[in-house]
Amino acid sequence: MNDDTFKDFVLDQLSELPGVTCRAMFGGYGLYQGKVFFGIVHNGRLYFKTNERTRPAYVKKGMKPFRPNAKQTLKTYYEIPVDIIEDPDQLTAWAKRALQCQKQA
16 A cells, blocks of 8 residues: 555544644655644554653554654654554544644643
8 A cells, every 4th residue: 555545544544533634744744633743654654643651552562663764763653553543433542642642742
């Protein structure tokens, strides 16, 4: 699945979350709700903003931080598990937590 198709799928899965848009960035897309940047779509993967409280749920599922290249790692954005992406209700709940992380940063 190419990034455009995957991006469209993610946006559809998040359709219950008002005002979610995306913009091209990092060779992929940034996810926003209004002006709040909370997620990244890159190379067929989805990453959400995390903090000390939310990150353990990602790590427990074996997820890794976002690495746009071999020399850079964004340790506050972690990959979303496939089973969460496929469940719109769970994905929306994870997105809301990511939004809260960004708003509190």
